[in-house]
Amino acid sequence: MGDFFFGLTEWLRTTFLLDWAFWIETTGFNKLLVTNFWGVPIAQVxxxxxxxxxxxxxxxxxxxxxxMAGMSRSVPEVSARYMPWIWWGLLWIVGSGMLMLWAEPVRNMINGVFWVKMILLVVTVLITLAFQKSVQSAATVGGAGWNAGGGTKATAWLIVILWCLIMAHGRWIAYAPV
Structure with missing residues (x-):
């Protein structure tokens, strides 16, 4: 696996991303984040x-x-309660991720682990969008008594697994040589 990421990082060095990362480092916003001791840790938090x-x-x-939980509420109720948290959380993740990217552009832009994380994130968002649409339409037809089928249950677990992979890759970025 290390050879894959090493090769990917070496290839990324030959793309425009390296020049773009160096350009970002020259901006005032980057300097503000980097020279302020608390800039990067706050973005990470x-x-x-x-x-x-x-x-x-x-x-x-x-x-x-x-x-397995929350049986006092129907699936449509739980979906209506938690889906906004997922989407607002995702917006928060993207915003804070942009701060971290801007603070350490070279570390991220030519890091193979970072780009695999971004691909996983896009796949997760697309699957979550389709999942949300299918749960809402099925719940609308089935009402409060609707129970998820096997495909819906498996997709829900797939999304959890994808989030775990995204988090693991996010942590791995710090240790991947660039």
Whole structure:
């Protein structure tokens, strides 16, 4: 696996991303984040808060869909309660992630682990959009008594697994040589 990421990082060095990262380092916003001792740690804390909100909401919805928690509420109620947390958490993650990217552009832009994380994030968002639409339409037809089928339950767990992979890759970025 290390050879894959090493090769990917070496290839990324040959793309425009390296020049773009160097350009970002010359901007005033980058200098503000880097010279202020608390800039990067605050961005990281904000990022972790967003991840916690989005992942916890995803996990709660998954547990309810799989009849493992929150049985006093219907799936449509739980979905209506937690989906906004997932999407607002995702916006928070993207915003704080942009701060972290701007603060350390070279570390991220030519890091193969970072780009695999971004691909996983896009895939997770697309699957979550489709999942949300299918749960809402099925719940509308089935009403409060609707129970999820096997495909819906498996998709919910897939989204949880994808979030775990995203978090693991996010942590791995710090240790991947660039």
């Amino acid at each position: 904000l990022h972790i808060i967003g991840i916690g909100a989005a992942f916890a909401a995803t996990l709660m919805l998954t547990l309810r869909i799989n009849n």
